[in-house]
Amino acid sequence: MKTAVFVSPHLDDVALSCGGLVHRLTRQGTGVMIVTIFTGEVGSPPASPLIEHIWGLTPLPDWIDRRRIEDFESCRLLGATPLHLAFLDAPFRTHGRNDTPLYPTGESLFSQPSEVDQILLEAIANRLANLKATESDFYAPLGLGSHVDHILVRNACEQVFSPDLTYYEDYPYVENIATLGQTVQYPTGAMYIEVLNPTDLNAKIASVLCYETQIPLLFGNRDEAAHRLRRWMLDTGGERYVRLAPTTICA
Numbered sequence: 320m321k322t323a324v325f326v327s328p329h330l331d332d333v334a335l336s337c338g339g340l341v342h343r344l345t346r347q348g349t350g351v352m353i354v355t356i357f358t359g360e361v362g363s364p365p366a367s368p369l370i371e372h373i374w375g376l377t378p379l380p381d382w383i384d385r386r387r388i389e390d391f392e393s394c395r396l397l398g399a400t401p402l403h404l405a406f407l408d409a410p411f412r413t414h415g416r417n418d419t420p421l422y423p424t425g426e427s428l429f430s431q432p433s434e435v436d437q438i439l440l441e442a443i444a445n446r447l448a449n450l451k452a453t454e455s456d457f458y459a460p461l462g463l464g465s466h467v468d469h470i471l472v473r474n475a476c477e478q479v480f481s482p483d484l485t486y487y488e489d490y491p492y493v494e495n496i497a498t499l500g501q502t503v504q505y506p507t508g509a510m511y512i513e514v515l516n517p518t519d520l521n522a523k524i525a526s527v528l529c530y531e532t533q534i535p536l537l538f539g540n541r542d543e544a545a546h547r548l549r550r551w552m553l554d555t556g557g558e559r560y561v562r563l564a565p566t567t568i569c570a
């Protein structure tokens with residue numbers, strides 16, 4: 320059976336960017352796996368302005384557990400199988416020997432990955448290589464918005480899956496690429512739009528609303544989340560993808 324593998328940097332990116340396509344595929348009988356890379360246990364986080372911004376002043380030791388539970392429910396609504404790889408989210412990574420954070424500020428989080436993360440990139444690529452199968456189509460983030468984790472995942476996917484790779488636009492970053500001073504390149508390939516019918520659009524919105532810990536950071540509240548997702552799909556015509564090699568899955 321034909322299957323599709325969507326690679327998600329964090330626990331929400333594929334629902335936000337590709338939830339409509341995932342739901343359409345599973346509804347039509349294609350097996351979909353959503354592989355989320357950065358779901359590692361936080362442990363003792365380094366002190367940094369970035370973590371204060373994410374958590375407020377109260378450490379949340381069960382942060383990743385909560386997010387994983389949200390993802391299980393989101394994947395259930397989309398009909399997809401979740402796989403969580405235990406790599407550490409960028410704000411929690413340190414230089415190694417000491418506890419100095421690699422990405423202490425929002426500015427550093429949206430930049431080129433640290434050289435220290437080259438080892439991490441290889442480790443991610445090795446894990447993804449285990450998933451490579453001839454009967455799957457693979458989807459990776461473009462890295463729009465330049466979040467270091469999204470760039471690392473794009474690079475790892477290119478290393479493992481190219482040229483049989485389809486890219487998705489990272490939502491909600493793609494909403495603001497003009498004002499963010501976009502530096503990430505779109506690859507040369509065929510761009511196409513996955514037009515969502517009401518069933519798939521509603522499933523996408525419901526799957527995004529499962530991520531309750533992320534809604535305040537990304538949208539403010541649930542109503543605004545649903546409104547912005549609907550408006551973006553109207554503005555763009557649907558979810559946009561760039562395909563490197565011809566495949567048959569979305570024909």
Ligand SMILES: [Zn+2]
Nearest residue numbers: 328329332466
């Ligand atoms: Zn992300």
